[in-house]
Amino acid sequence: MKLPQLVAAVGVALAAATAPLSAAAQDIKPRLIRFGYGLVEQSNQGRAVKVFADEVERLSGGKMKVRAIGAAALGSDVQMQQALIGGAQEMMVGSTATLVGITKEMAVWDTPFLFNNAREADLVLDGPVGQKIMDKLQDKGLVGLVYWENGFRNLTNNKQPVQKLEDLNGIKLRVMQNNVFLDSFKTLGANAVPLPFSELFTALETRAVDGQENPYNTILSSKFYEVQKYLTITNHVYSPWIVLASKKWWDGLSKDEKNVLMEAAKKSREFERKDTREEAARALAELKAKGMQVNELSPAEANRMREKLSAIHASIANQVGQDLWKELQAAVAQARAA
Ligand code: TK8
Structure with missing residues (x-):
C-alpha cells in the first residue's frame, strides 16, 4: 500500500469506528x-x-x-x-x-438549606x-x-406578608406529601397540609389552603399569582x-x-x-408585574428560620441512616470547596 492509500484506508476505518451506529442497524x-x-x-x-x-x-x-x-x-x-x-x-x-x-433515602434532598x-x-x-x-x-x-x-423553593400565601417567623403562625400551608416537608413547616409554626400538586391550584382558589411553596418558575407557569398575593423569598430548600x-x-x-x-x-x-x-432569573420580575407583593426576609429572620429548621436534620439522618447522611455532608462540603 502506498502512503496516500494507507492514509485513506485508515481514514475510512476511523470514520466507521467513530460514526454513530445508524439507528436502522441497532436493536x-x-x-x-x-x-x-x-x-x-x-x-x-x-x-x-x-x-x-x-x-x-x-x-x-x-x-x-x-x-x-x-x-x-x-x-x-x-x-x-x-x-x-x-x-x-x-x-x-x-x-x-x-x-x-417508596425509597426513604430520597428524603435527603428535602433537607432545608442543603445547597447554597x-x-x-x-x-x-x-x-x-x-x-x-x-x-x-x-x-x-x-x-x-x-x-x-x-429549583429553590419560595413561599406564597394569601393572608399576610411573611416578614418574620411568627407570621407563619396559623397559615394553612400546602406541602408536598412527605414527612420532611410536613415536619419542616410544622417546626416553623405553619399549619402544614399535605396535598398532591394536581389539587393545589383549586385548593388555593377555594381557600382550602392559604399558601404553598414552589420555585418561581412553577408559581408563574401554574398561574399561582392569580390566587396568591404575597411572595416571600425564602429559598428554603432546593428541589x-x-x-x-x-x-x-x-x-x-x-x-x-x-x-x-x-x-x-x-x-x-x-x-x-x-x-x-x-x-x-426573570420570573420574579414577571410575578411582580402580575401583581404579587414580594418581600425578602431580613438576614436576622432568615437566620432564625435556618436555625429552627436545623432541628429536623437529626430526624432526616435517622430516617436515611447515619452513613448515608455523612456521605451526603461530605459530598456537599466537597462541592462547596470545588
Ligand atoms: C409537579 C410537582 C411539583 C412540586 C410540588 O408534579 O408538588 O410542589 O414542586 O413540581 O412535582
Whole structure:
C-alpha cells in the first residue's frame, strides 16, 4: 500500500469506528412511551419533556415515540409512580420528594438549606451520592435516569406578608406529601397540609389552603399569582425532579434502546437546567408585574428560620441512616470547596 492509500484506508476505518451506529442497524423496536408529568405544557417541565421526546425519536430513527402527557392528566406524581411500578405507564418526571414513601433515602434532598447554589446541587446530584440514592429505586420497581432542576423553593400565601417567623403562625400551608416537608413547616409554626400538586391550584382558589411553596418558575407557569398575593423569598430548600422509567418495562428493552433513552435523558437534563435557570432569573420580575407583593426576609429572620429548621436534620439522618447522611455532608462540603 502506498502512503496516500494507507492514509485513506485508515481514514475510512476511523470514520466507521467513530460514526454513530445508524439507528436502522441497532436493536431497536417500534415503541410507544407514555411519559407523564405534573406541570402544564408551557412550563420548564413541559419544555424539557419535549426535548426528551424529540431526542428519543431522533436517536431511534423514528422507531421510539414518546407521547408526552402533562398537567397531571395521568395522575399525581404518586399515582404515576404506582402506574410505573405496575407497568401500566412507561415513564414520568416528578419531584423526588413524592418518592420518599417508596425509597426513604430520597428524603435527603428535602433537607432545608442543603445547597447554597445550583452548582453545588448539580455536583452532588450527578455525583456518586446522587447515583447511589437513584439506584435504590430499582428494588422498588423504578429506574431513575437523571435529575432535573425543579429549583429553590419560595413561599406564597394569601393572608399576610411573611416578614418574620411568627407570621407563619396559623397559615394553612400546602406541602408536598412527605414527612420532611410536613415536619419542616410544622417546626416553623405553619399549619402544614399535605396535598398532591394536581389539587393545589383549586385548593388555593377555594381557600382550602392559604399558601404553598414552589420555585418561581412553577408559581408563574401554574398561574399561582392569580390566587396568591404575597411572595416571600425564602429559598428554603432546593428541589430536584427525577426522570423515571418503569423497571418492569425497562428490563424488557434492548441495550440499544436503553442507550437511546439514557442519551436523550442526559440531553434533556442539560437543556432543562439551563432553561429553568434562565426562566427563574426573570420570573420574579414577571410575578411582580402580575401583581404579587414580594418581600425578602431580613438576614436576622432568615437566620432564625435556618436555625429552627436545623432541628429536623437529626430526624432526616435517622430516617436515611447515619452513613448515608455523612456521605451526603461530605459530598456537599466537597462541592462547596470545588
Ligand atoms: C409537579 C410537582 C411539583 C412540586 C410540588 O408534579 O408538588 O410542589 O414542586 O413540581 O412535582
